[in-house]
Amino acid sequence: VSPPPTLAALFSTDPIDRARHSIGRSYRDVIRGIRGELGATVDAVVRPTSEADVVAALDWANDAGVAVIPFGGGTSVVGGVEPTRCEDYDGTISLDMSNLDRVLEVDDVSRAARVQAGVLGPALEDQLRPSGLTLRFFPQSFERSSVGGWLATRAAGHYATRWTHIDDVTESIRAVTPIGVWESRRLPGSGAGPSPDRMLLGSEGTLGVITEAWLRLQPRPVHRARATVAFATFAEACAAVRAIVQSGLDPAACRAIDGDEARITGTHPDGAAVVVLGFESAHSPVDELLARAVECCADFGGAVVDGSAAAGGAGDAWRSTFVRAPYLREWLVLLGVLTETFETAMTWDRLPAYVEGVRAATLDAVRRVCGAGLVTCRLTHAYADGAAPYFTVLAPARRGSELDQWAEIKAAASEAILAADGTITHHHAVGRDHVPWYSRQQPEPFRRALQEFKNEVDGSGILNPGVLGLRV
């Protein structure tokens, strides 16, 4: 690719830079990174310093027939940033948004902020801190992922009840498309036709490059209480989570963890299933709310093993492991452990059978492929009508065969999910990896019409080719 002189200063063709932008953070990515077998890499990394640069880069790419992969923090675990299915283009660039990293405006009356898409989680919160407000949106990738990435992939935060997905805190979005700027009005609510924001949310870079958004903020919490409650079985822990979220209590955190995962993460040394509970408020003490949630747990045989408003204890062990998990994984992989996660969602009526069915199908595949292994489960997000089960696979990998091994396990898990009417993803997005299952999950008229929608805003099909299964 040869950029026009006006854009040349934004282009990097450094091989390491290009390689780092051509790979995400899935097990498959880690293995390929270790092996140095990335496959195709982008031809250049382009770093706009303004929205005008984004417009100029898209105009140039559109004319030159160059594919454009929007890049936020690069934490995709579904092949969202890699240049496969870009082979038919006259080149591929990674559009790295990291220079657009400012909070442009804080409206402390409406409690909202206008934020550039490239800002990562910690830098966002740093810039909001003087206002006393917070987005309070903490996906597991928080430290390395960007606002634009959250919006494009419908990320979910880990204050994981009530407002879970970034969708819920989005007031308006601004994006650059090949046919012009797409900007919605800043509104607290609207019933004027289908929501334009909801089409960009989940578009994963295929409909436009998100440059800014107005996001809803909240005051920083000052009251906190938490507890860890142990159960005889994971099913009872899940039932307690259901009772709590259906009670109108709105815990900030309410997560069920099965025995194996509790033991591995140090949340419960003897491997009892647990529920980790947290309440937070900016307005009033939450101890009574916690006490009522603990009562719900007791109805299902749950006993508090650790509960306090102070630091320390099992909840902390879990939190700390949770945040460190993605980093730890790279070490496990080096030690020859196949380690990957997948996640889905289901209504409560079918959840127990669903969790056990998906787990069993996955474990079958693990044993067939690896000889032995473990499939653990936690509920990461809970709703009044259902929850999001999150599975972790741990198994001995065969060096050199890791990718094939994981592909076979992933296919077995995904088929079980699809067959039981689940979703192929609750918050990891579709990317390129999930396309075979996502395509079957979409209502067919919607799938066809989404393609035509895409064709209108991106007639040359330069935006993130292959993602969501969209064709040129």
Next chain:
Amino acid sequence: VSPPPTLAALFSTDPIDRARHSIGRSYRDVIRGIRGELGATVDAVVRPTSEADVVAALDWANDAGVAVIPFGGGTSVVGGVEPTRCEDYDGTISLDMSNLDRVLEVDDVSRAARVQAGVLGPALEDQLRPSGLTLRFFPQSFERSSVGGWLATRAAGHYATRWTHIDDVTESIRAVTPIGVWESRRLPGSGAGPSPDRMLLGSEGTLGVITEAWLRLQPRPVHRARATVAFATFAEACAAVRAIVQSGLDPAACRAIDGDEARITGTHPDGAAVVVLGFESAHSPVDELLARAVECCADFGGAVVDGSAAAGGAGDAWRSTFVRAPYLREWLVLLGVLTETFETAMTWDRLPAYVEGVRAATLDAVRRVCGAGLVTCRLTHAYADGAAPYFTVLAPARRGSELDQWAEIKAAASEAILAADGTITHHHAVGRDHVPWYSRQQPEPFRRALQEFKNEVDGSGILNPGVLGLRV
């Protein structure tokens, strides 16, 4: 239109039936109804008794080039059900969904129900009652409007904080399109691509005929408390509403009403601005929550004029007027009063200036057109980041000129809304009447792509022509 023998039994060509299906409930509709000047009427009313009938009717209409206007309760106030812009078709039918009026399934574990689109509010709640659950969704049109209509128009209920729009309680939707059935999976949450449900929500019959949905339910509330609080000014009442919704209190009702409207509705005999507060819970007493909300009001000079958990008082007067208002209006119209409402939304930072600006522009037009009159305002829905102002116009009409008079006032109000970055509707929908302003409000790339989306699912353009400004 001449139906095939297999569909003939569903067809009615009775003139009164056709006329009743060709008009909504706006002031313009009432005037035209009184005058007997409906303009074009649909050629037939078709009443499917099953989804298979809907499929057959759409197949026939598609082949015959007949326009199809989906009809729920017929309470549109934006020209959503009238056959204007249908002139180029070989006929127009109103597809009356009232026979599809059953709750098909109640899942009391997940607290959700599978509901047919044609059921009206009271019949829905009657069928849910044995389960102890409720949708608790009460638009002002509740008694006469349908689930399908709520979904298609993104209706808003009058427990008006937290979950306001029907969007928020929708688990999945099933619809019939000319290219096949569109059904989303039943999920508590998902991040798999742009939400298909969110495209049907607000589609107003242009993308498909909604036949069923899974909707989220809640237990019936048993604890209640409410109060009416008087303020020196409407601005202070609005400020109190902001303080309450930003406090994390989640009132079931929290509505500011200006002095003129409080006097007219009997909410406050001396015409003080008021806030009507209501708390409800299925789980625990709410008196303390009400007390905290009243404290927020006191910070802005608000004094309780009526507060009790028992029946009666000013809050009741307001509620009763609220529900009766649409019926009362027909009498006012007969007495020669021009009476109509319009509504919008705005973030808190700009709300006070917005309300006064829109009110002033509307009042200018009222005085110019009618010589005198009143423009009152209430906040019907409140969010942490903004609210929905709802304006009522009362003025002496000139017999024979009512439609022109209202058109001029409506245009002035709408221009003021658009110019100040508001939305042309918060919950009344777009229909045919709002198209000139809706088209300007949409992000341009979205507007173009929505047309292509429509073209794919409805290539012949038979579905509700003219609504949302979509072309054939």
